[in-house]
Amino acid sequence: MRLLILSLTLFLFSFPISAQYDEIPFKSYVDFLESGTFQSPVEYLSSSFEAKDILIFSERYHPEFTQYELLVDFMKKSGFKGDVYTEVGVYNMGSAVHDFLNKEGLSKEEKREKLLELFRDLDYDPVWSNYNYYYLLSSVYDINQERSPEDKIMVHPLDIVFSWDSMQNHAQYELLFNMMEPQNDLPPVIHRNAVMARHFIRSYGDAKRANPNKAKALVIMNTYHAYTHIPDYRPNPNEPRVYSTGQYIFKSFPEITKGIMINGLGNAGNLAADGKWDAAFELTGNKPLAFDLKGTPFGRTPFDLYRFGGGYEEASFEEILEGFMFYVAVPEQKFMIGIPGIFDDPDFREAYLRRSAISWGMSLEAAKSSPEISQEMEELNEISIPEWLDLDQYKEKTEVWIKQDQTR
Numbered sequence: 001m002r003l004l005i006l007s008l009t010l011f012l013f014s015f016p017i018s019a020q021y022d023e024i025p026f027k028s029y030v031d032f033l034e035s036g037t038f039q040s041p042v043e044y045l046s047s048s049f050e051a052k053d054i055l056i057f058s059e060r061y062h063p064e065f066t067q068y069e070l071l072v073d074f075m076k077k078s079g080f081k082g083d084v085y086t087e088v089g090v091y092n093m094g095s096a097v098h099d100f101l102n103k104e105g106l107s108k109e110e111k112r113e114k115l116l117e118l119f120r121d122l123d124y125d126p127v128w129s130n131y132n133y134y135y136l137l138s139s140v141y142d143i144n145q146e147r148s149p150e151d152k153i154m155v156h157p158l159d160i161v162f163s164w165d166s167m168q169n170h171a172q173y174e175l176l177f178n179m180m181e182p183q184n185d186l187p188p189v190i191h192r193n194a195v196m197a198r199h200f201i202r203s204y205g206d207a208k209r210a211n212p213n214k215a216k217a218l219v220i221m222n223t224y225h226a227y228t229h230i231p232d233y234r235p236n237p238n239e240p241r242v243y244s245t246g247q248y249i250f251k252s253f254p255e256i257t258k259g260i261m262i263n264g265l266g267n268a269g270n271l272a273a274d275g276k277w278d279a280a281f282e283l284t285g286n287k288p289l290a291f292d293l294k295g296t297p298f299g300r301t302p303f304d305l306y307r308f309g310g311g312y313e314e315a316s317f318e319e320i321l322e323g324f325m326f327y328v329a330v331p332e333q334k335f336m337i338g339i340p341g342i343f344d345d346p347d348f349r350e351a352y353l354r355r356s357a358i359s360w361g362m363s364l365e366a367a368k369s370s371p372e373i374s375q376e377m378e379e380l381n382e383i384s385i386p387e388w389l390d391l392d393q394y395k396e397k398t399e400v401w402i403k404q405d406q407t408r
Contacts, residue, residue, distance in 0.1 A: 024273070026401045028297040029280035033289075041070055041325040044290030045260075046078045048323060049216055053256040054204075056219040056246045058226035058321060060264035062088070063335040063388075066328045067262055068132040071218070072139040081151045082216025083207050084140070087225055087245070088133050089122050089157025091199045096121075098154050101141055111141060112341065119339050120348050124162040124176070126355035129380045131336040150211055158199040158245075160192060164351070170361035193225060197248030221245055223267050224308035227320050228259035231311030244308055260290075260323035264330060265389075266305035271330070272317075273301050275397030281326055283402055290325040293318040335388045343381040352377060 039047060048055055060067050074080065089097065100114050115134060122128045137155060144152040160180075167173055179189040200219060207214040219226070221244075228250040230243055243251070250257045263278070265271060271278050277298065281287075293299030299318030317324075343349050357367035367373055 024276070024297050024301050026276050026280065026404060029273075029276055030283055032297050033280055033284040038287075038289035038291055041262075041288055041290045041327045042074045042077055044323065044325060045074045048258055048260065049078075049080070049082075052258040053215045054217045054219060054249065054253055054258070056221060056226045056228060056249060056257065056259045058224075058246075058259060058261040059087075059220055059222045060262060060333070061267070061335070062222055063130045063132070063337050064264065065132045065135070065334050065336040066332070067264075068136050070262075070325075070327050071220070072136065075140070075143060075153065080153065080216065080218070081147075081213060082218060083154045083156060083204075083214055084136075085156045085158055085200050085203065085217055085219045086133070086136075087158060087196060087221045088128065088130075089155075090124060090159045090162045091157060092161045092163065093118065093122055093157050094203070097137065097157060100137070101144055101154055102149070102152060103141075104145060106141075111138070116339070116342055116345070119342055120345075120351070121164065122157070124160070124164075126352055126359055127339070127342060127380065129337050129339060131338060131383055134339055135336075150213065154207065156200075156203045156207075158196040158203070160190065160195050164355055167355075167358055170358055173358050174361070193243060193245045194248060196221075196225070196245045197243075197252070200245070200249055201252055219246075219249065224306050226259055226261070227308060228257060228322065229320050230309045231315045231319070258323060259321040260325060261317075261321045263324075263326045263328075264333060268306050270304065271394075271397055272305060274304070275394075276401050277301075278330060278394075279398040279401035281329065282398060286326075286329045288325075288327045290323065292322060293324050294322070298324055330394060331389060331391055333389075334385050336383055336385055338380045338383045340382050343377045349377060 045055065057071070096118055100118060103114070106114065115137060118137065119128060119134065122133075140153050140155055147153070162176075167176075176190075180192055182188050200217075204217055207217075225244050226246040227244045228246045230247050246259050250259070263272075263281070291298075295318075299316060301317050303312055303315045303317050303320050343352065353367045353373065354364060356362075356370075356373050357364045360367070362370075
């Protein structure tokens with residue numbers, strides 16, 4: 001997940017199932033969006049929590065910032081009193097995160113120092129550099145300052161157990177990552193999705209036992225980790241199933257769980273329905289809104305975003321997730337990378353050089369003399385908002401549908 005180069009561009013691709021798109025005429029999407037009144041994303045999250053206890057949010061690309069503005073806005077406006085559970089952050093950092101979120105009356109500088117302490121050990125990357133998670137923890141802390149102890153929101157990191165103190169060399173680090181990857185098209189040795197689901201089930205149960213009012217859970221997982229339904233692996237249907245974290249949670253709590261996606265690019269760099277969805281929203285004003293997928297043209301669309309597992313050839317969006325939110329059109333979405341002041345501490349600069357040497361398989365001396373690593377520390381020590389989208393390609397994808405609509 002490391003980002004050595006902060007000026008990146010994502011190019012748009014298409015999945016080879018374009019013939020199926022004709023099953024849902026473009027006009028159907030536009031007509032649906034013009035057909036009635038929709039809830040705002042904040043209203044939709046609130047009403048979804050009235051019906052379900054566990055909402056699994058299918059996050060966009062990790063660095064995208066505006067989606068976290070939406071989630072924080074929801075927590076503020078709705079008076080959300082449940083807890084937040086995240087893919088980001090190793091599980092053993094949970095107690096430190098909770099200690100921070102329970103503190104009261106920190107000065108601005110004290111709060112900043114506590115956040116930087118957390119980020120220095122948050123992840124098995126040498127540093128987690130996406131600012132939106134810093135913003136999330138900072139915002140939840142601020143919300144908690146107005147809350148009684150029993151109503152404070154806790155954030156629970158769910159990723160694997162990991163400590164940089166126990167990581168000694170590149171071979172050990174590489175082995176860890178290899179064990180988390182599929183082996184010869186077979187499930188990984190360390191199945192992160194299952195581990196994160198187990199961590200959720202334990203943390204959620206502990207939170208409810210300690211405080212019965214903590215039945216509501218907002219689970220933030222990146223894209224496919226949040227899928228609540230993975231299609232059968234049709235090439236070998238008798239093979240033991242490998243689920244996403246979302247489906248493990250859904251299978252554990254089927255009556256109270258709902259998966260919700262948000263508009264954006266898929267992990268493979270493609271637009272849903274080859275740009276039809278984005279074009280339809282553009283034609284109707286790019287209004288922030290949300291709805292359940294089932295029974296809608298969007299829900300019936302052949303699923304063409306990132307495919308985890310097999311059997312997607314006959315799957316539609318409503319078979320993978322239950323809800324959809326449109327919030328900020330793709331060209332206005334922004335990556336925010338960097339944690340202000342994270343490298344001001346000389347001790348952490350030394351620790352980062354050691355971690356970089358381990359992760360890249362070089363000597364500590366080579367890491368210390370590397371201009372690339374030095375530049376990386378300078379760049380990640382402040383917030384950067386890189387250009388990340390090939391806007392011409394995006395317009396090319398959407399305008400073909402808009403022009404088609406205008407010729408009707």
